[in-house]
Amino acid sequence: MDVIRLLDVRPDPLSVDEVLAAVSDRGAGGTVVFIGTVRELDGGRDVTSLDYEAHPSAGETLRTVAEKVAADTHLRALAAVHRVGHLEIGDIAVVVAVAADHRQEAFAACRQLIDDLKAQVPIWKHQRFDDGGEEWVGSP
Template identity: 65%
Template sequence: MGAMARTYEHPREQAHPDPIRLLAVRDSPLSLDEVFGAVPDDAAGGTALFVGTVRDHDEGAGVAALGYTAHPTAEAELRRVAEKVAAEFPVRALAAVHRVGDLVVGDLAVVVAVSCPHRAEAFDACRRLIDDLKHEVPIWKHQRFTDGTEEWVGA
């Protein structure tokens, strides 16, 4: 379900002409400060931040570790997703970074942030960004469980 249409009277309540400030798929640890620091905007009254971490279980099975692998087009697809979100919401600033490589429980796997004129828009845009990223960007998760089994997710 899409965001409810709203008329914006003030030009600063509209989307920024170039709101995408940071996009990356990288094999180094992620930083909340980096992502949050990429999205301030004087016209933004709300900023929403989502942090995805490696948890110690999945559907009743204990997770020992996992690895993320990205297709070579992952960053281009991440940009396409970000541009779509920026076109649907009055995004002033947007950032998204996803980790690849081997991770352990507690590691940051993905961090996204969106700033908009109002909090509801920021929440909605941030949710759309993370949901579309998880469904459309070709990044696959290889989980290794504490019982010695493993599975690929999203492949």
């Protein structure tokens, strides 16, 4: 079975259960899940909502990131899903998960996966604040 079990960039609400099920592996001694949510404060400003937009290459770039993490680590399974579109405070924006033989490998790989996803996958956040301001985060 392929280590990369689920990758997607989608407008629908994300399911932690779906991602966790994708990395389920009877041989894993450690499974780590990271859930990124929309927070109400950013830089001391009250966030009202945000929108994520993705470049058409986002899915392909996500696969490249996942393949590198899989090649750099010893994993049993890996999954990553990022939401696009309009999100409210508390909504889940991203879920990544990995399963490995041991917890140390799982923690390290999960951190690498989310860090590389945020740094390399062309997904941009448009935040709106209650003071009427707005900003783009991660845009070129």
